[in-house]
Amino acid sequence: MNYLPLAGIAIVVAGFALRFNPLLVVVTAALATGVLAGLDLVAVIEALGKAFNDNRYISVTWIILPVIGLLERYGLQQRARAVIEGIRGATMGKLLTIYLLFRQITAALGLTSLGGHPQTVRPLVAPMAEAAAEKSHGALADEDREKVKAMSAATDNVGLFFGEDIFFAIASILLIQGVFESYGYPLTPLQLSVWAIPTAICAFIIHGWRIRSLDRRLGRAGA
Incomplete structure (x- = not known):
C-alpha cells in the first residue's frame, strides 16, 4: 500500500504545532496529498477550486459580519x-x-x-x-x-x-x-x-x- 498520501496529515499536525497560517497549512496538505497520491498538480488545484465553488455560501458569513460591524461602528x-x-x-x-x-x-x-x-x-x-x-x-x-x-x-x-x-x-x-x-x-x-x-x-x-x-x-x- 502507498502510505505517502498520509504525509498530508503530518503537514497539518506540524503546521498547526508551529502556528503557521491555518489556511496555508490546509492548502499545502491538500496539494501534497494529491500529488503524492499520483494526481496531476493541475487536477488537484481544479478539485480545490471546485470544492470552494460548491461550498462558497460558507464564506458569506465572513463577509456579512464585518459589514454589520462597520455599520455599528458608524452609528x-x-x-x-x-x-x-x-x-x-x-x-x-x-x-x-x-x-x-x-x-x-x-x-x-x-x-x-x-x-x-x-x-x-x-x-x-x-x-x-x-x-x-x-x-x-x-x-x-x-x-x-x-x-x-x-x-x-x-x-x-x-x-x-x-x-x-x-x-x-x-x-x-x-x-x-x-x-x-x-x-x-x-x-x-x-x-x-x-x-x-x-x-x-x-x-x-x-x-x-x-x-x-x-x-x-x-x-x-x-x-
Missing part, C-alpha cells in the same frame, strides 16, 4: 434608536410584538435568515426596544436595560422556533417525520406543518403576554 444602533424616538406612540411592547409576528410569518415561509441575533437583534431590534422603553418609562436601570435586551433576543428565538415548523420543507419537519415513521406512524410533512400552526399561535399569544408584562413592569419601576 447604526444610534440611527435605529433615533427612528423609534421619532415615532409617536411607540412602545417596547408594541415593537417587540410586531417583530415577533414578522419573525414567525417569515420563518413560516422558509425565510429563516431574515432575522437573527448578530444581523438583526443586536444592531437594530435591541437598540430600538431600549429607545422605546426609555421613551415610555424614562431612563432605565442597568438591570432593566439588560432585561430589554434579553427579551429582544428571546423574541427572535420564539418567532423562529415556532414559525419555521409551519414551513414543511424545513429540516426539523423532516426529522419529526422520520421519527414518527420509524414508530409506525406515516405522516406527510404537510400534515405536520398544519399541526404546527396552533402551536405557533399559542407561542405568539404567550410570548406576546410576556412582552407586555415586561413593559408594564418597566412602567411601574419608572413611576
Whole structure:
C-alpha cells in the first residue's frame, strides 16, 4: 500500500504545532496529498477550486459580519434608536410584538435568515426596544436595560422556533417525520406543518403576554 498520501496529515499536525497560517497549512496538505497520491498538480488545484465553488455560501458569513460591524461602528444602533424616538406612540411592547409576528410569518415561509441575533437583534431590534422603553418609562436601570435586551433576543428565538415548523420543507419537519415513521406512524410533512400552526399561535399569544408584562413592569419601576 502507498502510505505517502498520509504525509498530508503530518503537514497539518506540524503546521498547526508551529502556528503557521491555518489556511496555508490546509492548502499545502491538500496539494501534497494529491500529488503524492499520483494526481496531476493541475487536477488537484481544479478539485480545490471546485470544492470552494460548491461550498462558497460558507464564506458569506465572513463577509456579512464585518459589514454589520462597520455599520455599528458608524452609528447604526444610534440611527435605529433615533427612528423609534421619532415615532409617536411607540412602545417596547408594541415593537417587540410586531417583530415577533414578522419573525414567525417569515420563518413560516422558509425565510429563516431574515432575522437573527448578530444581523438583526443586536444592531437594530435591541437598540430600538431600549429607545422605546426609555421613551415610555424614562431612563432605565442597568438591570432593566439588560432585561430589554434579553427579551429582544428571546423574541427572535420564539418567532423562529415556532414559525419555521409551519414551513414543511424545513429540516426539523423532516426529522419529526422520520421519527414518527420509524414508530409506525406515516405522516406527510404537510400534515405536520398544519399541526404546527396552533402551536405557533399559542407561542405568539404567550410570548406576546410576556412582552407586555415586561413593559408594564418597566412602567411601574419608572413611576
